[in-house]
Amino acid sequence: MSSIELKTGEKKSGGINKVFSKKTVIGTRVTKPDAPDKATGKTIYINDMVLPRMLYGKILHTDRVHARIISIDTSAAKALPGVHVVLTGEDIPLLKFGTMRDNVPLKAGKVRCIRDEVAAVAAETEQIAAEAIALIKVEYEDLPAVFSPTEALQEGAPVVQEDHPDNRSLAYKFSHGDVAAAEADSDIVLEHEFVVPYVTHCCMGPGCAIADFDSAGKLTIYSQTQYPYNYKMDLAPAIGIHPGDIRVIQPPVGGAFGSKLDVYPFEPICALLSKASGRPVKLTFSREEEFINSPTRQPAEFKIKSGVNKDGTLTFRSVDCLMNNGAYTSWGPTTPIIQMRTFTGHFRVPAVEYNGLAAYTNSVYAGSFRGYGNVQATYVTASVMDMLAEEVGMDPIAFRLKNAQDPGEVTPQGSKLDDCKLKECIEIAAQKTDFLSKHETYAGLCKQPGRIKRGIGIATSIHNAGGAKIHKSDGCGSILKLDDYARATLITGASEIGQGIDAVLTQIVMDELGIPKADVTIVNNDTALGPWDVGVHASRTTFVAGNAALQAARAARKQILDAASKQSNVSAEEMDLRQGHVVQADNGVSIVKLDKLLRQMHFADEPELVMVSEYFEPDSELEDRNHVGNLSATWAHGAYVAEVEVDTETGEVKVTKITAVQDVGRVINRLGIEGQMEGGISVSLGYALSEELLIQDGKVLNPNFRDYKVPTAPETPEIELHFVESDCKASPLGSKGIAELPAIIPAPAIANAVYNAIGIRFFAPPLTPEKVARAIHGATTQ
Amino acid sequence: MSLEIEIGFTLNGRPVKVRVPPTMTAVSMLREKFDLTGGKLACGEGECGACTVKIDNRTINSCLMFAVDCDGREVQTIEGLGSVKGLEIMQQAFVEHGAIQCGYCMPGMIMQARYVVDQNAGNEHKVTRDDIARGLEGNVCRCSGYTKVVDAVAAVVLEEAST
Amino acid sequence: MIENYSVPSSVAEAAQLLQQGDATIVAGGTDLTPQTEAGARTFASHLVNIQRIEEMRGISTSDGRFRIGGLTTVTEILESKILAEEIPVLVEAADHFASPQIRNAATLAGNLCNASPAGDMCIPLLLLDAEVELASWVDGSVAIRSVPLAEFFTGPGKTVLQAGELLVAVEFRQPAKGFTASFQKSGPRPALEISTVSMGLAAVLQDGLLTGVRIAIGAVAPTPLRATATESTLEGRALDENMISSAVQSVQQEVSPIDDVRASAWYRKHLTGVYIRRALSHVAGN
């Protein structure tokens, strides 16, 4: 709980002056301001909203993976009582949108994957909408389809997007140093192939949008988006209106995790239904629709070649990444931007190269998902690091320490590791877990008989921790105002998707202005009010929005203290704001109550309101054309250790403990940071052991929680967290972004632990019981 | 008109009457007929627990139950757990332990947590974290990773054991 | 489209209603609701909610026979003191079943009548040579017939239940002295997991010899399977490594699993082998 409370200090002789001691709430456990309503069921999420005169939208998704649309008969649907609008791709102009402008809201002429939207209905009830959808008849002519990126790149493969006859989508190339020479000079060269699967976010709140056009042609959209300001820009072409005519309102959402960092067709469809019907329209996905239609994490095939000298020095790393783009391009195939940084800059590797290519197929398409490409890169690199260590006869700790960078080093792509804590993280992780002795013991027992094998494994990674400049601006605006009662409202561009920025910003305002938690309100759900922000992604919100709020709070504080100093003989520097009072900083004696001062300022001859606006732009660089530049204002490392038990008969892997050590700059909200770490670890546990969206010939085989297994409470391991703290220079707050590394590193630590336990390496997560059992027994049984 | 059945039951302590189609699920009835939107329809298949409510002292997935079967029973939703005066101790514990992030799963999770602890009333000293986790095995949370959820429930167990 | 909804309060009333035909029985609804919502199944015109038939609830014993009412929930089985003492294998199966909320709603009759090859409660009941009691309305009164559970299932989702019949109760004899049984189910989750394979094995080990061997396996055949050939392989034999190995071989031949999204046939066979070993060592250990 917040530690600011109005406490009466010792009374001075006259009994009038109160004394307030200095207290900070930074680093303490501050509960989320929105938690009580969430605990009592009062919070109205977007999925719970009903607007007057609202209609319900529903989409007819195709059941084909690649087909020409011969005809769509909507007559029966249109005739159904209660149906207001039925739309097909033929009824709307060509509205191209998306990263590569290769998607349209409703498909005309042809469908390219199982998600394709061929018609949509708005009706008076959800049930009528569903009945109407069932009455639409579509005639198709199937086309040859291609599902594997390798096949898609072959001559004569079916063409998915006519504008890209070679099926090539985005490509990335980076190289540094002389890789060929380094390879020739290396004592040992290893080559490996990895395949990482489709996984999906599983936001507990299924996809939902409510669109409401007004009579002047302006759109208000209630959206789950995590990037409301750029969302307007991306949504506009999909509806055919000006971005300025869109107002985005963000009601509470049931999770996002990166899945709402792009525009997906259901949103413009919802808007088009509203435009056509003149009514607000709500469109909600069922869980099955959510599994099939929401973006996945980018699946990929990696070929990695690595070199090392006998003394354990890394010599080169060369990576080919082939991505299944799916039929349209969302953010998935852009994730090499971050992924590359790990391949080229995690550990000191003198010569590196990376080649990434995405190929169009008739499969589903990927978006961004907590970790943004680094989940895949870290699974690969952390596995390879262990293999290299074993090859040169070093233990996993010593090998990593040997190749870890020191503070001040710059990676080949220009990531500045000014305050690099990689070695510290590794050392703490090893020491806290008694890593080396366990690792040796378990490795010794690995080949002995026994049903249960134990293992321990480590993995490390690096991630952007000071935003990520993938747009020209990576900043955030903050407007702070105080009313006559010393209640503060912070209007920020930063969205709340459950991650807890509301608590962090509240703390910052409390701390600078010396007011209690209950007196701070955060407003961040309406683009008509809020100032610009890039969005909740890249672990950036506490870093960027936190510093923007700090700037605003400091500006307000200065204005207040200047006013107070005009009234008293005390200079602003000698004053402080504590517990609702302006006080003398040295002894804490109250000079004036804050609310009284604010009223005096407001009602003075020259009236003054405390109302400031600030903008924080992190000190980072856009990449140049060769992918070089300090993309993030600061970088952070983490070292995670997993301990496992493997049932060698059934193949079941049980993770017993995760020890996480992470460079966090400075802890702002202890409750929040722990929650982000534990939650991230859970997502990574699923990636390691159980989660895979199974897609066969373009169709999703397991669109439900029954067969897509997210971790539950009984599978959750014991978790021990260690924060490596040191004020981060790039951040006035001192904090670094933290929320993605926990979703990135545990999976390969688990895989390395399984190797330690049973001596088998898994090149394709998840390590399902069947996969593990096959690896152990496949050769002997049948 | 399609068939509707009139049923009467006790909802969060108050008697109610309502007409529902025979195949309407309880979660839909609670959300649509009573505006009790705390419980969520997050999967509709019994796999996530977001729709958990208590019926006659047993929690169930209200997405699997037909509304008509509420007839004559006592139904408690998350909205009926606390009071207008404030949060019930389990709700308070979830807030204080930082168990709630997006919160979408929480109405169901908290209802189930309350049930788990009630089931062990008088036996609190024997309840382990594993027991709590097992009691929550039907509730999916994608944000919290469950650790703080179990912390919160364990704290309530301790608190109620000492009173 | 449902035209009629009834809530009978006795078996007799229910049987009369069902005799009128075209009815869908609903108990806990945990199978029926998802199946109908997904469109995998449609309702008949008459929905009969049997939840208010009190005589179909509860667990009782008399004359060395156990009787479990069809509406008894999986939770009630899990919490039953008498079952925990006398027939722990039933409680074990209940403990691996779904989630607490589903156990609170799911009825025994629903689990059996749903006839999923992965139905968990079928397994221990097959070990116990249980019989199901089916009621119908014949010539103005309730007629009861008993069917051995082993003959009850005819295919996935299919049973010998006739239109108009209601599963009222399950009965089985108190097992012989020295009877030990075990239940195993694929993990790694303790529950909320549709079985990839579940297995029950029961036997009496006397003077080093196995008698009354029963093996039941879920999710490896179109119905919950009694592995009778393997049972006879083991019957009357001593439990040594040779015997265990031939039991593994035999049982793997007896099952006919399929590949699906949850597991391959190979893995199901493999697990069958693992579980029979474990089950036999459990019996040997008791």
Ligand SMILES: Cc1cc2nc3c(=O)[nH]c(=O)nc-3n(C[C@H](O)[C@H](O)[C@H](O)COP(=O)(O)OP(=O)(O)OC[C@H]3O[C@@H](n4cnc5c(N)ncnc54)[C@H](O)[C@@H]3O)c2cc1C
């Ligand atoms: C998330 C989830 C997890 C699950 N996990 C498991 C699991 O781990 N193990 C497992 O075995 N099952 C599991 N199930 C399946 C289900 O819960 C059980 O089969 C349950 O026992 C069904 O009982 P019910 O009372 O809910 O049946 P209902 O859904 O009410 O009925 C099931 C079927 O039986 C018929 N029926 C019901 N009662 C009678 C009767 N007395 N006479 C004649 N016909 C009748 C109905 O018409 C219907 O066809 C799970 C289900 C869900 C949704």
Ligand code: FES
């Ligand atoms: S909505 Fe009922 S269990 Fe998921």
Ligand code: FES
């Ligand atoms: S708090 Fe978001 S799903 Fe549980």
